[in-house]
Amino acid sequence: MALTDGWVFLSITALIAIGVFLNGVRFSRMRKNPFVGRSLFGQPIQGGELSIRHIQWIGKIQMIFAPIFLLFAVSMTFGFFGPVEGITIIKFN
Numbered sequence: 345m346a347l348t349d350g351w352v353f354l355s356i357t358a359l360i361a362i363g364v365f366l367n368g369v370r371f372s373r374m375r376k377n378p379f380v381g382r383s384l385f386g387q388p389i390q391g392g393e394l395s396i397r398h399i400q401w402i403g404k405i406q407m408i409f410a411p412i413f414l415l416f417a418v419s420m421t422f423g424f425f426g427p428v429e430g431i432t433i434i435k436f437n
Contacts, residue, residue: 350421350434357417365410371403 377399379391391399419425423433 348430348432350432353431354417354421354434358414361410361414361417364406364413368403368406368408368410372400372407374399374403 374396377392377394377396379389379394381392382389420428421431421434423435427433
């Protein structure tokens with residue numbers, strides 16, 4: 345099974361969409377900014393100045409666009425946009 349197989353592509357993009365959606369749920373339920381005072385490799389993490397309202401808004405945006413991304417990937421793998429170079433289209437024959 346190659347990475348150009350439609351089922352492999354669809355399963356990977358489905359896992360990515362599920363992860364982004366769950367991250368959006370996490371962000372939309374936050375009650376305080378998790379980035380305040382944190383650093384990564386000695387550098388401060390950007391976003392520490394964001395209000396909690398903005399962080400919850402980012403989570404809601406992720407929850408909206410993750411299913412749209414999945415629908416786009418499904419339409420690509422089933423060939424709704426025509427043949428896609430590098431992906432074997434899924435057919436139910």
